[in-house]
Amino acid sequence: MGRARREPLGAGGLVLDVRDRPGPPPLRFEVADGGRMLLRQGGRVVLLGRVEEGNQGVRVSRYDGYRPPLPPVRAALMRDPGNWVHTCARWLEESPCGPLHDGRWLLGVRRVFPPYVWHGEDFVRDWPHAHLDWSALGWHGVVPLRALSPEDAPRVKAYRKAAREGALAPVLLWWVTALDGWLLLDGHDRAVAALAEGRTPPCLVLARVPDEEDWRREAAELTAHHERRTGRTGPRPAEPGAAREREAWRQAYADTLSGLPYEEARTRSWHLPGGAPAWDALAAAAMFQFPRD
Numbered sequence: 001m002g003r004a005r006r007e008p009l010g011a012g013g014l015v016l017d018v019r020d021r022p023g024p025p026p027l028r029f030e031v032a033d034g035g036r037m038l039l040r041q042g043g044r045v046v047l048l049g050r051v052e053e054g055n056q057g058v059r060v061s062r063y064d065g066y067r068p069p070l071p072p073v074r075a076a077l078m079r080d081p082g083n084w085v086h087t088c089a090r091w092l093e094e095s096p097c098g099p100l101h102d103g104r105w106l107l108g109v110r111r112v113f114p115p116y117v118w119h120g121e122d123f124v125r126d127w128p129h130a131h132l133d134w135s136a137l138g139w140h141g142v143v144p145l146r147a148l149s150p151e152d153a154p155r156v157k158a159y160r161k162a163a164r165e166g167a168l169a170p171v172l173l174w175w176v177t178a179l180d181g182w183l184l185l186d187g188h189d190r191a192v193a194a195l196a197e198g199r200t201p202p203c204l205v206l207a208r209v210p211d212e213e214d215w216r217r218e219a220a221e222l223t224a225h226h227e228r229r230t231g232r233t234g235p236r237p238a239e240p241g242a243a244r245e246r247e248a249w250r251q252a253y254a255d256t257l258s259g260l261p262y263e264e265a266r267t268r269s270w271h272l273p274g275g276a277p278a279w280d281a282l283a284a285a286a287m288f289q290f291p292r293d
Helices: 075-079 084-094 115-119 154-164 188-196 212-233 242-262 275-285
Strands: 005-009 013-018 027-032 036-041 044-051 057-062 103-110 129-133 142-144 171-176 181-186 203-209 269-271
Touching: 013 084, 027 275, 036 275, 044 275, 057 142, 084 103, 084 203, 115 188, 142 188, 154 188, 171 188, 181 188
Parallel strands: 027 269, 142 181, 171 203
Antiparallel strands: 005 013, 013 103, 027 036, 036 044, 044 057, 057 129, 103 203, 171 181
């Protein structure tokens, strides 16, 4: 598969402009009526989910057999990693089992998370079933795609040493709007190792961002609104504080405009063949229980 056009960003990130991959990609979400969804990798279903009535959350169930889209990280690479973002981008472009499809994708380093994401209840340790609770102010947690290894597993113990030395390779998260959180695509044992050492795992985050025509259209609408507002309600030059207020408006407009190309866009999904009956059959076979079903 061809390489995406890359747009480097500051602070350890880049945008991948993926073309000639109209989809569906090997790793993809498929949806049906009634908040039903599944994650398919090739011909294998690796996750079932359903949004609860009243949008109170999502109940998910995962299956064995998920394959990470990145190759194993060798110890030599962790000792001399170069640029993890560009390395991971190349691996994703070459992967036969990843999520990339046509569009713009942001891949970047993320170092700071609210404490509940990794060190609280929103890091899903249960397997295979879990409830993602939206009832407060959203969820924003992490869903592993395979069962987590114990902290004393040999590979985890090796990674724990790397975590103490500050040499642990980053894990890869995929922001999924349908879950209001991240899927852990790669680095399950590294995540366990970092947490066992009381650390937040180093992270690369993959998310869709708006296509160029979409953010340019929104930018034109924002500009027109800004011009109408400043022309109609702007402070008169002679009024006290007028210059400061105009500068604040200008800065807010500029900040919003510059961020439009990099806002998180909705995760794309495809229609589930067979629709709701096909999903229900999978759920029944997995003994996947929902309230009031």
